[in-house]
Amino acid sequence: MIDAHLVAERPPFLLDARLRVAAGEVLALLGPPGAGKTTALRIIAGLAVPTGGHVLLDDVPLHARPPARRAVGMVLRDPLLFGHLSVLDNVAFGPRRHGAGRAEARRVAAAWLADAGLGALADAAPGELTPGQARRASLVRTLAAGPRVLLLDDPLGGLPDDTRRELRALLRRHLSCFAGACVLVTDDPGEAAALAARVAVLEGGAITQEGTPEEVSRYPRTRYAASLAACRGTASVIQGPGHVR
Numbered sequence: 001m002i003d004a005h006l007v008a009e010r011p012p013f014l015l016d017a018r019l020r021v022a023a024g025e026v027l028a029l030l031g032p033p034g035a036g037k038t039t040a041l042r043i044i045a046g047l048a049v050p051t052g053g054h055v056l057l058d059d060v061p062l063h064a065r066p067p068a069r070r071a072v073g074m075v076l077r078d079p080l081l082f083g084h085l086s087v088l089d090n091v092a093f094g095p096r097r098h099g100a101g102r103a104e105a106r107r108v109a110a111a112w113l114a115d116a117g118l119g120a121l122a123d124a125a126p127g128e129l130t131p132g133q134a135r136r137a138s139l140v141r142t143l144a145a146g147p148r149v150l151l152l153d154d155p156l157g158g159l160p161d162d163t164r165r166e167l168r169a170l171l172r173r174h175l176s177c178f179a180g181a182c183v184l185v186t187d188d189p190g191e192a193a194a195l196a197a198r199v200a201v202l203e204g205g206a207i208t209q210e211g212t213p214e215e216v217s218r219y220p221r222t223r224y225a226a227s228l229a230a231c232r233g234t235a236s237v238i239q240g241p242g243h244v245r
């Protein structure tokens with residue numbers, strides 16, 4: 001489980017947020033632009049230097065572990081696929097790094113790609129993929145590496161509606177059986193309600209409300225939190241802790 005106190009002083013902006021995410025749980029960090037969502041995620045990932053606080057994974061400081069042993073996977077809007085590797089080898093990269101032989105890593109990667117509807121594109125170069133296909137490949141590349149902490153920074157942002165729906169369905173399927181702790185950053189209340197069991201509303205660098213999408217939408221404490229109310233009826237299908245892959 002993640003236990004984080006995320007502090008970043010960037011005057012006049014101050015991020016000061018406490019987050020706890022259990023294994024098997026998806027927490028949506030929902031907030032308007034500039035609220036500090038990406039900064040929070042980057043601190044957890046070890047990509048931004050905090051000015052205080054802590055990030056613990058199972059009670060051990062995450063950043064005390066060598067980077068290769070942190071088991072943190074991050075998915076961004078930009079798929080960041082390795083351009084010199086085939087789609088298959090992009091996905092095989094994680095299993096290879098964790099000690100699988102070449103053939104085994106490629107077998108595992110092929111299964112992930114087939115599951116994501118990308119089996120026919122295994123030998124393609126990343127540059128040949130459509131934006132939606134590249135996002136799928138990026139997601140399964142991250143999952144194939146077996147992260148214990150999954151950080152999703154606006155993973156559906158900027159896509160056309162139909163592509164977004166497809167990727168959301170794939171994401172929802174994988175999150176429902178993800179055994180680790182997941183933080184999903186979004187400014188889309190519908191996305192938060194559809195994908196996460198719990199929502200933390202981040203505004204101006206502080207958590208203003210936390211609860212299930214139902215709780216937050218029923219008793220919103222701020223105007224921004226009230227935006228979740230429009231999504232009632234699309235409540236989460238993710239059940240929280242207890243799911244295993």
Ligand SMILES: Nc1ncnc2c1ncn2[C@@H]1O[C@H](COP(=O)(O)OP(=O)(O)OP(=O)(O)O)[C@@H](O)[C@H]1O
Nearest residue numbers: 010013031032033034035036037038039040185187
């Ligand atoms: N490297 C930096 N140095 C100084 N200030 C920064 C830096 N990165 C972000 N900020 C500021 O920190 C605040 C939070 O930014 P952040 O990108 O984390 O918010 P966000 O909620 O992710 O917004 P968005 O959805 O627009 O990406 C903003 O006021 C931003 O200008």
